Each structure stands twice: as C-alpha cells, then as structure tokens.
Amino acid sequence: MKDPKKVVVDRKILVPFILITSLFAMWGFANDITNPMVAAFKTVMEISNAKAAMVQFAFYGGYATMAIPAALIIKRYSYKLGIIIGLALYAIGALLFYPAAKFEIFGFFLVSLYILTFGLAFLETTANPYILSMGAPETATRRLNLAQSFNPVGSLLGMTVASQVVLPALISDERDAGGNLIFGSLSAAEKAGIRTHDLATIRDPYVILGFVVIAMLFVIAFSKMPKRESADHDIHTRDSFKRLYNNKVYRTGVIAQVFYVGAQIMCWTFIIQYAENLGLSKAVAQRYNIVAMVIFLSSRFISTALMKYLNARFMLMLFAVGGMLTITGVILIQGMPGLYLLVATSAFMSLMFPTIYGIALEDVGDDATLGAAGLVMAIVGGALLPMLQAKIIDIGGSGFSDIHVLGFISEVNFSFILPLICFVVIAAYGRNTYKAFKSKTA
Numbered sequence: 001m002k003d004p005k006k007v008v009v010d011r012k013i014l015v016p017f018i019l020i021t022s023l024f025a026m027w028g029f030a031n032d033i034t035n036p037m038v039a040a041f042k043t044v045m046e047i048s049n050a051k052a053a054m055v056q057f058a059f060y061g062g063y064a065t066m067a068i069p070a071a072l073i074i075k076r077y078s079y080k081l082g083i084i085i086g087l088a089l090y091a092i093g094a095l096l097f098y099p100a101a102k103f104e105i106f107g108f109f110l111v112s113l114y115i116l117t118f119g120l121a122f123l124e125t126t127a128n129p130y131i132l133s134m135g136a137p138e139t140a141t142r143r144l145n146l147a148q149s150f151n152p153v154g155s156l157l158g159m160t161v162a163s164q165v166v167l168p169a170l171i172s173d174e175r176d177a178g179g180n181l182i183f184g185s186l187s188a189a190e191k192a193g194i195r196t197h198d199l200a201t202i203r204d205p206y207v208i209l210g211f212v213v214i215a216m217l218f219v220i221a222f223s224k225m226p227k228r229e230s231a232d233h234d235i236h237t238r239d240s241f242k243r244l245y246n247n248k249v250y251r252t253g254v255i256a257q258v259f260y261v262g263a264q265i266m267c268w269t270f271i272i273q274y275a276e277n278l279g280l281s282k283a284v285a286q287r288y289n290i291v292a293m294v295i296f297l298s299s300r301f302i303s304t305a306l307m308k309y310l311n312a313r314f315m316l317m318l319f320a321v322g323g324m325l326t327i328t329g330v331i332l333i334q335g336m337p338g339l340y341l342l343v344a345t346s347a348f349m350s351l352m353f354p355t356i357y358g359i360a361l362e363d364v365g366d367d368a369t370l371g372a373a374g375l376v377m378a379i380v381g382g383a384l385l386p387m388l389q390a391k392i393i394d395i396g397g398s399g400f401s402d403i404h405v406l407g408f409i410s411e412v413n414f415s416f417i418l419p420l421i422c423f424v425v426i427a428a429y430g431r432n433t434y435k436a437f438k439s440k441t442a
Helices: 011-034 037-044 054-076 079-095 097-103 106-133 137-148 151-169 188-221 237-246 248-269 271-276 282-306 312-332 336-349 352-360 365-393 417-441
Strands: none
Touching: 011 054, 011 079, 011 106, 011 137, 011 151, 011 188, 037 054, 037 151, 037 188, 037 271, 037 282, 054 079, 054 106, 054 248, 054 365, 079 097, 079 106, 079 188, 097 106, 097 188, 106 137, 106 188, 106 352, 106 365, 137 282, 137 352, 151 188, 151 282, 237 248, 237 365, 248 271, 248 282, 248 336, 248 352, 248 365, 248 417, 271 282, 271 336, 282 312, 282 336, 312 336, 312 352, 312 417, 352 365, 352 417, 365 417
C-alpha cells in the first residue's frame, strides 16, 4: 500500500484535479496569444514600443488589481465560486474584443484585456492553492509543478494560433524585397482599410476563446468539487497580512515572483523585436517563441521529475544561474546565436513560478488564500518590467538598433539586462531558502 504522504494525486480526486489543471492551460493560452500582439499593435496602430507595451501593462495590471478581492471572496465562500467568477470575467473580457475591433480604438482593446485578466486573477488565486490542498503537504510542490506543467501546453497553443493564424494574416506586416515594412509608406485611406482587416484578424481568436471559456464555466458549475477541509471562512485580513509580512520566506518569495514574471514576459514578448532586428518577420520570429515554449514545457516535466531526488530550492538556484548565463549571451552576442540563447533561456525559467510559489506558501497555514493573492499580485512584474524594457528600446527612436551601447551592443540587445537582473534576484532567493532549509533540517 502506498504511503499517502508520497501520493501526488489521489485517485478519488483525479477528475477535479484534471478540471482544475485544465484552467492552467486556459490562462496559458491567453498569456501567450497576447504577448506577440504587442508587436502587432505597434505596427497596425502606428505607435511606439513603449505605448504598444501598454498591452502587457493592461494584461498583467489586471492581476494586481483583482488578486486581493478574489482572495477575500474565495476565503469567505469557496474555491468553486472563485473559479466560476473567474471564468465569467475571462469570457466577458474576451468577447469585448468584438466591439473593440469594430470601433478600432487601442484603449478599448486595453480595457478588454484588463477585464479579461480580472478573471485570470480569480483563476490563479484559486487554482494554485486549490491544487496545493489536494493531497499531502509533503507532495504539494510536486503536485503544483505537475499542474503547472499544463500551463505551457495552453501557452504553446496560443503561440501556435498567433504564429500560424494571426501574424501571417496581418497585411500591415508585409515587407518589400529589402525587408522593410510597406505599411508606413501607404496613403491614409489604404492604411485605414488594412487596419480594419488586421484588427478583425486579432479579434477573432479572442471571441472564439470567450465561447470556449463559457462552456468550461458550465462544466465546472455542474461538477462536484472537493471542499477545503477544516476551512476557516472568517476573514481576519489585518492579522493575516501581518503574519505573512513577518514570514521572511513568504515576503521575499513575493519579491522573487515579481522579478520572475517580469523576466518571463520580457523574454517571450521581446523575442519578436530581437528577431525583427535580425531581419526576420513577426510570423517567423513567433516560431522561435514556439520553440522556446516547447523547451519550456519539456524542461518543466523533467524538472518536476528531478524534484523527487533534488531539493526544489537548490534547483531554483541552479536554474536561475543558468538563466543568468544564457541572458548574458543574449546581450553580448550579435546575430542568430544571441537569438538561440534567448530561446534556450526558457529551459531555465520552466520550474521557477510554481517552485517559488510552493516554497513561499509552505508554512503560511490558514493564511494560504491571502498568501496566494500576494503571489498572484506579483504578476504585476509582467506589467511594469516589459514597459521599462520597451523604454530602453525606444531610447534612440522607434527602431530596435538606433543606438549602440559600448559601440557594439544594439539597444534591443542591451534591454535584456533587465531579465539578467531578475535572474540574479531569483538565484539569491533560491540560495537563501536552501540555506535556511538545511539549517532547519540539520
């Protein structure tokens, strides 16, 4: 008979586990069909890199806005209600892409994404601690890594739709024989017709997604889901926040998560700009993003298996050092080898989010719901840091290589100094928590 402390997922809750795990794929799809839209909006709306990065600000800003309210509702009522509210908001935000495209207003798209991520904030605030609670604490981090392994499956599908359906259909991205965009040289009337076409192309996957999310909402609503054992539904917000703040592993975990999400979104968003600087089209550049996601997915499953033998904190430190090395090459090496290293960085990012999450929540007890909200709010790193990177790219102009740092590093290459800083912070968190764990168990 198997020791229940070693069982990752009990057969009795396998169906609910699969349903909740599918949500990880659903928000992964939204994340990664949206990342390449930064470059698409920049061209079709004729805006700067920094303004186009408002897509990420709106998308990940929704997490920061709604994570705490989501946690309070979940704490007071149930995980299931949190999931239903999350799916409803997700669907509304996705369906709002239809009027946004009709009116052709960039701000309307931003509002749609903002509302969509209200829903994702509910889903992430709910699903992560829900998965952690579905079994023994000893296997919680492995269980979350297993569930999170399906997040890149959705991400990969989102990237594929962007690469194979959306980006190749954008007329605004057509180029002349010299590799230069044709769109900028057209008349206002020609641009208007192309803009209408391209915004409709961007709109359609989101609208379809909205109906898929509604279907999932009904499946969850009519399914029997496990309840929290010995759940405390009373809300003691001030006491919980005080305990969480005094928990050093949790407090520094939130900081590490801010930097991790920032690094991930920067590496996956600006891979297109990095590739465009090498003369590749957006559609071709997005294929490299797909390769990065395949590597990320493969590494997530491998690292989850390795956690049976290696301490998660040690692996976090080791992988962060690997990310530091590849990103250093991205900054210093010009040409395709730099792009290959940027793709390879995804292997080292694979275990970071769920591992930081699991370590940070390990000893928070009944404060887990609000603790989870703090870690979801940390996704705001994906709103702030990409905008800062875009401003670095814009320093010399709207191109990607208007100026060179130290005479040979183009501005788009140099902008990846921000992910490098992020990996340094994550490596420090892995090292410090590993040392504390060894001291505790000695």
